[in-house]
Amino acid sequence: MKRLLYFIAAVALIGGAVGYYLWNKPHENMETAKTDLAIQANVLFDEYNADETAANAKYLDKTIAVTGKVKESSTAEDGTAKVNLDTGSDFGVLCELDPLSKHDRTTFTEGETVTFKGICTGLNFDVQLTRCVEVK
């Protein structure tokens, strides 16, 4: 009987611990996150503009490394830094830097070639990537 009580207590404890862990599960660490694929900014942008549904099937929610030339680098009053990568069009690949990661730098020079790793969230004029970190 005692043994059964111990067993129930142990199960409850493990269950509680698993629940607690899941509840507090941290966001993925973007610096160590595995890159699903690497692509040039203009190729990604062109694929999205040719067929958004097909591009979403390929890239949406994937961790991708995008390389391109900096068109615009900006930091908002609240500290949110964004870099728009040139695609040769009016719109680009907009990378929003990860608020949870440490960044060596958050401003970038127009024209320099950079690679960002981030999670693709889809097409909204620009192709958007969230939680980006620079890849060197």
Next chain:
Amino acid sequence: MRIILLSIMLLLGAAHVSAQKYFTRDAKVKFFSDASLEKIEAVNKSGTGILDVSTGQMEWKVLIKGFLFEKALMQEHFNENYMESSKYPDASFKGSIANLNEVNLGKDGRYKATVKGKMKIHGVEKDLEATGTITVKQGSIAIHSDFTVACSDFNIKIEAAKVANIANEIKVTLDATLQPLKK
């Protein structure tokens, strides 16, 4: 000579047309669910907005997977169980300023505006009316609005077991500053 004049006129005309549109890719969309057991908040800072100052028409769009939550698990459930964001990757609003006679988008000032249009969330389109303020200042247009959307209006199902955790009425805040659209 005539061709040059004509080209100049066309160019000026084009510049005039594009100057009537204001755009942002930095619109901040926040939402807040205030249920009895739990408060949930998420923000997306990369919403887009386009406003035609001559007609008062506007369009907003935000990508669902770009909403960041404090807790990873909530973000996962939001995307997978409620918004089905792989199937419906964005939410959008198309409408226009209903009281354009009281809002002078060409003159610096702070105006109260009512916007009417169609909101599309989770693949479902609904009429929506929202009020807010429009502040015109030195060539930029700042827009702030608070409004409420009901999950049930957009076919977003909250299981009976989660009713105490997730509110049906979601408070949404929009903050954006639009600049003349450069081409």
